[in-house]
Amino acid sequence: IEARSVAPEANDEPKIEGYASVFHGEADLGNFTETIDKDAFVDVLQDDVRMLFNHDPNFPLARSRNGEGTLDMKVDEKGLFFSFPVGPQSYAKDLHQSILRGDVDQASFAFTVDADEWEERDGKPHRHITRLGSLIDLSVVTYPAYEATRVAARSLPTPPVQETQIENQVEEGDKTFDRVK
Numbered sequence: 001i002e003a004r005s006v007a008p009e010a011n012d013e014p015k016i017e018g019y020a021s022v023f024h025g026e027a028d029l030g031n032f033t034e035t036i037d038k039d040a041f042v043d044v045l046q047d048d049v050r051m052l053f054n055h056d057p058n059f060p061l062a063r064s065r066n067g068e069g070t071l072d073m074k075v076d077e078k079g080l081f082f083s084f085p086v087g088p089q090s091y092a093k094d095l096h097q098s099i100l101r102g103d104v105d106q107a108s109f110a111f112t113v114d115a116d117e118w119e120e121r122d123g124k125p126h127r128h129i130t131r132l133g134s135l136i137d138l139s140v141v142t143y144p145a146y147e148a149t150r151v152a153a154r155s156l157p158t159p160p161v162q163e164t165q166i167e168n169q170v171e172e173g174d175k176t177f178d179r180v181k
Helices: 090-101
Strands: 015-022 033-036 049-053 056-065 072-075 079-085 106-121 124-141 150-154 178-180
Touching (some): 056 079, 056 090, 106 150
Antiparallel strands (some): 015 079, 072 079, 106 178
């Protein structure tokens, strides 16, 4: 994780960015494992998506409606990338400082599933999500389900960082709403 503060000579506003979901990783959810297909987000990037802190609707950080707003999202070869400027709210500035200090450094997302495939891997059920029904929120979190997600505070572009693969854990809610935290 890298954190950069705004350089005095730079006119860029501070930003928070990272990956809410990563591909090529497997989450261990206890009773089953899970992966997300790289094409699962195709139909949901235009949804009304909120950026939150710890999935708490009392702490909105940014928003994307029909692909426009203060929250930028895109799918690349690594996963679902997000970026947003640090807002004027005191909790947004506090979160930015926590990220700069390294106290908070991961992300998550809440979604519904439209299509998935099940198989058995190593004697355990495995779910591969192929299409999301809706993307509800992205969230900077203290405890993520997918450990490989990352968040950084920065103002200037930085080269990508090589990351080690970490085992993931996810908590599943009811059958139509999975909250990855």
